[in-house]
Amino acid sequence: MTDALKIENLRKTYDSGFEALKGIDLTVREGDFFALLGPNGAGKSTTLGIVCSLVNKTSGKVSVFGHDIDRDLSGAKMNLGVVPQEMNFNQFEKVIDIVVTQAGYYGIPAKRARVSAEYYLKELGLWDKRNEPARMLSGGMKRRLMIARALVHEPKLLILDEPTAGVDIELRRSMWTFLQEMNRRGTTIILTTHYLEEAEALCRNIAIIDHGSILQNTSTRDLLKQLSVETFLLDLSEPVSEAPELPDFDTRLVNEGQLEIDVRQGQNLNAAFSQLDAKGLRVVSMRTKANRLEELFLRMVQENSRKGDKA
Amino acid sequence: MSPDAKLTALSTIVVREVRRFTRIWPQTLLPPAVTMTLYFVIFGNLIGSRIGQMDGHDYMAFIVPGLIMMSVITSSYANVVSSFFSMKFQRSIEELLVSPVPNYIILAGYVAGGMARGLGVGLIVTVLSLGFTNLSLHHPAATVLTVALTSMLFSLGGFINAMLATKFDDISIVPTFVLTPLTYLGGVFYSIQLLPDFWRAVSMANPILYMVNAFRYGILGISDVNVGVSLSMIVLFIVILVVLCLRMLARGRGIRH
Numbered sequence: 001m002t003d004a005l006k007i008e009n010l011r012k013t014y015d016s017g018f019e020a021l022k023g024i025d026l027t028v029r030e031g032d033f034f035a036l037l038g039p040n041g042a043g044k045s046t047t048l049g050i051v052c053s054l055v056n057k058t059s060g061k062v063s064v065f066g067h068d069i070d071r072d073l074s075g076a077k078m079n080l081g082v083v084p085q086e087m088n089f090n091q092f093e094k095v096i097d098i099v100v101t102q103a104g105y106y107g108i109p110a111k112r113a114r115v116s117a118e119y120y121l122k123e124l125g126l127w128d129k130r131n132e133p134a135r136m137l138s139g140g141m142k143r144r145l146m147i148a149r150a151l152v153h154e155p156k157l158l159i160l161d162e163p164t165a166g167v168d169i170e171l172r173r174s175m176w177t178f179l180q181e182m183n184r185r186g187t188t189i190i191l192t193t194h195y196l197e198e199a200e201a202l203c204r205n206i207a208i209i210d211h212g213s214i215l216q217n218t219s220t221r222d223l224l225k226q227l228s229v230e231t232f233l234l235d236l237s238e239p240v241s242e243a244p245e246l247p248d249f250d251t252r253l254v255n256e257g258q259l260e261i262d263v264r265q266g267q268n269l270n271a272a273f274s275q276l277d278a279k280g281l282r283v284v285s286m287r288t289k290a291n292r293l294e295e296l297f298l299r300m301v302q303e304n305s306r307k308g309d310k311a
Numbered sequence: 312m313s314p315d316a317k318l319t320a321l322s323t324i325v326v327r328e329v330r331r332f333t334r335i336w337p338q339t340l341l342p343p344a345v346t347m348t349l350y351f352v353i354f355g356n357l358i359g360s361r362i363g364q365m366d367g368h369d370y371m372a373f374i375v376p377g378l379i380m381m382s383v384i385t386s387s388y389a390n391v392v393s394s395f396f397s398m399k400f401q402r403s404i405e406e407l408l409v410s411p412v413p414n415y416i417i418l419a420g421y422v423a424g425g426m427a428r429g430l431g432v433g434l435i436v437t438v439l440s441l442g443f444t445n446l447s448l449h450h451p452a453a454t455v456l457t458v459a460l461t462s463m464l465f466s467l468g469g470f471i472n473a474m475l476a477t478k479f480d481d482i483s484i485v486p487t488f489v490l491t492p493l494t495y496l497g498g499v500f501y502s503i504q505l506l507p508d509f510w511r512a513v514s515m516a517n518p519i520l521y522m523v524n525a526f527r528y529g530i531l532g533i534s535d536v537n538v539g540v541s542l543s544m545i546v547l548f549i550v551i552l553v554v555l556c557l558r559m560l561a562r563g564r565g566i567r568h
Contacts, residue, residue, distance in 0.1 A: 074413070087402075101323055101327050105324075105411075105412050107319045110323075
């Protein structure tokens with residue numbers, strides 16, 4: 001299997017002297033659904049900007065499906081579709097014109113471009129809006145328009161920079177389904193997101209970047225294994241006045257009808273339920289207290305910040 | 312990209328540019344038609360009838376080539392500077408930057424768009440002028456060549472202005488404080504033979520004087536300057552600006568971080 005994206009020792013120092021990337025290495029395999037996570041200003045958008053040639057790199061190598069951006073930029077770009085974080089289309093142009101024009105930039109003749117545009121606008125629920133100026137679309141529709149525009153030339157690698165930011169839950173879920181389907185059909189997808197639940201639900205591999213360095217680059221499963229304790233919220237059938245003492249688990253009372261319980265790595269929830277049952281407590285529903293990946297992410301970024309402070 | 316794909320990309324940019332300025336025709340095509348009609352009525356008819364002849368021609372016939380050229384220059388420049396800067400401002404320029412379109416195709420597309428508007432406006436003004444005077448082409452090839460090269464030159468100028476501009480004020484400074492004075496002082500309304508020696512010499516440093524006179528030569532057969540020199544100067548400036556534009560695009564000046 002080839003590498004969809006290969007980044008070697010990539011550095012970027014802006015004119016202001018700010019070092020946004022400190023020599024990162026990153027490989028995304030063909031067919032992967034990959035998340036690049038990091039706090040604001042970590043270097044995510046700079047990395048993707050260099051890959052898309054919107055940002056000039058200081059040094060390092062980047063190749064897209066084997067096409068080095070220094071030697072064969074055109075070949076690299078042909079394989080790439082980009083959905084940026086901010087709206088970047090002409091608000092006065094019609095939806096269909098925006099998508100067909102983008103296809104033209106890739107050398108696709110107008111007739112074939114219209115067929116492709118129709119397909120993706122229908123897939124993304126925008127076909128009825130095709131003759132409206134883009135400014136008339138809602139925020140969610142504008143995001144979907146940018147996805148249709150990025151896909152119209154059938155790229156092998158799709159890069160999405162926070163595609164669901166500010167999008168309501170229903171639409172976010174439908175976008176997830178669409179992206180999963182695109183990935184199933186063979187499109188390699190890289191996304192950045194602040195919704196870690198999104199990365200956990202969609203992505204097979206995750207890299208965490210902070211202060212211009214990669215902190216972690218592994219599979220989502222291996223990353224989550226690093227989580228030592230998970231906290232669950234349990235809704236009880238009968239109110240209790242204090243948290244029950246269980247032999248193997250730490251518990252805390254949230255309110256008289258809700259309990260918080262820590263489950264360490266190696267423990268299982270069945271044991272917790274048995275011990276609660278022995279105390280006469282019935283659990284009617286349960287959920288995780290915080291997103292698991294979110295906990296890990298925060299821990300890693302905080303540790304990295306502490307290291308930075310010491311240095 | 313294959314040559315066919317490049318051609319498709321070029322025609323896509325040109326079609327989008329033409330669609331843009333025709334969509335907003337009350338801002339792009341109507342104003343020069345109204346302004347030039349007023350020039351014809353006031354300077355040509357009312358004042359011109361009292362002036363009499365200039366270089367052996369009616370004053371109206373004398374100013375028409377200059378006024379056509381004036382509208383071609385301002386429209387070509389304005390089209391590229393406003394379109395490209397708007398794309399920068401709205402960040403829709405990124406649509407082009409992430410695509411495989413080579414820089415020289417981007418430049419050619421915008422320049423062709425500027426020329427389409429400049430020459431379109433020139434045609435409108437020419438048709439309007441026929442209501443005021445009879446025009447006959449003394450030298451059709453010189454006329455067409457001069458107007459096309461001038462339109463190309465000022466489209467390139469508009470492109471550089473748009474690349475360097477960081478705010479909307481920056482795209483109006485050159486047209487207001489450079490292009491307009493140079494055009495008015497470029498022999499549109501008078502022959503530089505009327506000027507004292509000193510001001511005639513100063514006028515010779517104005518590049519627009521050469522374009523107006525070359526165009527006037529094509530239509531009326533008269534010129535204050537050598538037409539061959541005029542055309543050579545325009546071509547030289549075009550080459551210089553093309554090199555500048557391509558260098559700026561390669562560096563991503565004002566469009567890439």
